[in-house]
Amino acid sequence: MNATTSFRLMTDAFPEQDRVEVMRQVYGRTVLKVDLDPLAPTHVDMKVRALPGLGIATGTSSEFRAHHSMPLIDSDDLLLLAALDGASVMKHRGREEPIGNGRALMMSGEEVGLNLIQPGGMRFVNMSFSLRQLSPLIGDPASVLMQPSPTTSGAMRLLLDYVQSIQDADDALTPETWQLAATHIFDLAALAMGATAEIARGRGVRVARLRAIKADILAHGGHDELSADDIAARHHLCARYVRKLFESEGTSLSDFMLRQRLVRAHRMLVDPSHAGRSITAIAFDAGFNDLSYFNRAFRRRYDATPSDVRAAALKN
Incomplete structure (x- = not known):
């Protein structure tokens, strides 16, 4: 398979x-x-x-x-x-x-x-x-068999909403992202089946929710148009809670989304199939509307300009 x-x-x-x-x-x-x-x-x-x-x-x-x-x-x-x-x-x-x-x-x-x-x-x-x-x-899985639970509340709702979301994303997700999504689904299924606050050696409700949100952002390319309010509404949370989830990892929602856009841009710059495209077009596809901002953020992240990264990839 x-x-x-x-x-x-x-x-x-x-x-x-x-x-x-x-x-x-x-x-x-x-x-x-x-x-x-x-x-x-x-x-x-x-x-x-x-x-x-x-x-x-x-x-x-x-x-x-x-x-x-x-x-x-x-x-x-x-x-x-x-x-x-x-x-x-x-x-x-x-x-x-x-x-x-x-x-x-x-x-x-x-x-x-x-x-x-x-x-x-x-x-x-x-x-x-x-x-x-x-x-x-x-x-013990036997303890949860044939035990009906509501789909409109709690961890079961979180699981089903997440599955529906990634099904809607469909082929927009990379195989690597699907592997990550599968891990999230197992975590959320365990929660829905009554696992205690800690699952899978410390993965808990907050962690499962954060992973679900991150996969959602990855599925949408980390674009600026995806606001904290949008993400919160799709996961039935409040925007303040979403921000706190990222703060618990020592980062922020905006930093995470910026990092994903930069990763997407870097991947396209080193991909030979995108060699004929301009850096401006790649920046736009990665979710950047300001080329100057893209260049500054890219250099801070990779300690090289987009042109340098593309030139190095073409030599290999």
Whole structure:
């Protein structure tokens, strides 16, 4: 598997007779590893992403029944199913739990289960986690299985909002940023599953939030247009709290955003595919509207001018 694999699945793009099989092969094998039986004409529009140890699917679906059948059981899977709108019934380990309209729950991937999406369909966020990677963050995963939790508050909301945000960013993120995002998702999932204030050897709520905000900034290139108020609103925080998160690391939001813009500019200057572009164009693409300011900030950061960095890269 590549570092990150993604695609959009729209069943309307396929002949009706092929839609169920497409769903089985794509959604039913990539994310949840289930068999699917449609209960009505199949209509699905979802974004699917596979990362090492993590599968994500977000979108909408018509009603169907998903069976976690014996041939597809994976003892290393832990599944999160969240109904943002619509309703579903989960059957697992002899228990039945509805997760309609703003509820989520976890299921183990090592036993047979059933997910029944009710008439009217559902808007959802579904994820599969590697149990080996998640267990060190939460201790005993069994304690959180089949325990419905609201999607509109607390750590679960933070997790789902973050996943939706990076799904929207899509291919604007580099593979390196996706790897970082996967770490954030594991942290936030652990918090949503009831981990204590410290997770993953000291990563806590504040750290998880700061990492989520940083990834959000990276996804948008660190542009000046992204204000503290914008970031705070997207993460359901106040701007003052966002600033304090960065201050806790001995920096500031503006310094972090400037650093990301400079890193982006440096990357383009040393990339041969950008050799024909002017430094002014590169500065603009990196989020700088003032060339003089860009030159000063770049020299302070790299102790060299943009022209020097480009010339050195071309010699190599």
